Amino acid sequence: MEDNKTLPTDITLNTDGSANFQLAYESEILGTVTGPFVFKCQLSPLEFLSVGREHRNLLGTNVKDVSETEYAIGLYLSQLKTRIIKAPPFWTSAPNYPGNINDFNLISFIFEKALSAEILYKEQLKKKREEALQTAQNAMKLIKARTAPDPKE
Numbered sequence: 001m002e003d004n005k006t007l008p009t010d011i012t013l014n015t016d017g018s019a020n021f022q023l024a025y026e027s028e029i030l031g032t033v034t035g036p037f038v039f040k041c042q043l044s045p046l047e048f049l050s051v052g053r054e055h056r057n058l059l060g061t062n063v064k065d066v067s068e069t070e071y072a073i074g075l076y077l078s079q080l081k082t083r084i085i086k087a088p089p090f091w092t093s094a095p096n097y098p099g100n101i102n103d104f105n106l107i108s109f110i111f112e113k114a115l116s117a118e119i120l121y122k123e124q125l126k127k128k129r130e131e132a133l134q135t136a137q138n139a140m141k142l143i144k145a146r147t148a149p150d151p152k153e
Contacts, residue, residue, distance in 0.1 A: 010022065010113075011113065011116055011117050011120055013041065013117070013120055013121055013124060017040065017041050017042060017121065018038050018039060018040060018041060018085055019038070019039045019041050019117035019120070019121065020036065020037070020038055021036070021037045021038075021039065021113050021117065022034075022035075022036055022037075023035050023036070023037060023088065023110070023113075025106055025109060027103045027105070027106050028103070028105070029102050029103045029106075030090070030101065030102070030103050030106065033088075033090060033106060034088070035087070035088020035089070035090065035091070036086065036087075036088065037084060037086065037087050037088070037091075037110065037113070037114075038084070038085040038086040038087075039083050039084060039085065039113070039114045039117045039118075040082070040083050040084075040085060041117050041118050041120075041121035041122075042118060042121060042122075043082060043083070047082050050082060051078050051079055051081075051082050052078075054078035054081060054082070055074050055075055055078040055079075057078075058074040058077060058078055059071065059074045069104070072108070073104060073107065075111075076099075076107050076108060076110075076111040077097065077098075077099050077100070077107065079111060079114065080098070080099050080107075080110060080111055080114060081097075081098050081099070083114045084098070084099075084114070087099075091110075
């Protein structure tokens with residue numbers, strides 16, 4: 001896509017606030033796993049709340065009794081369910097829940113890529129804001145220089 005900006009990473013940011021990632025992963029359990037993912041780079045407030053509800057739903061009523069691993073897998077799956085726009089068939093056709101695959105390391109890896117997309121997106125936004133501020137400051141200096149009285153007069 002010509003409207004994509006490729007950063008020094010394996011994640012490509014799109015102008016619509018999404019990011020592309022081409023998975024090529026050697027799983028100890030599933031073998032070689034490949035395919036394209038498209039992630040949302042930022043969640044809306046309602047999506048963020050929905051992820052929290054989904055996470056609590058996955059963990060059940062006694063959240064305080066779950067192990068760290070259970071908590072993490074619930075977090076990863078609930079986040080990815082909302083963050084993933086498009087995914088390869090191994091992810092979308094998993095039984096009972098998207099990403100319900102028998103490789104916690106792969107789930108964790110994909111989660112890290114989704115969060116990396118958000119970080120890259122926010123860095124790009126910050127850079128654009130800084131560039132816009134610098135442009136505005138330069139324009140103000142130019143305007144002031146043109147409207148300042150000539151000291152020779």
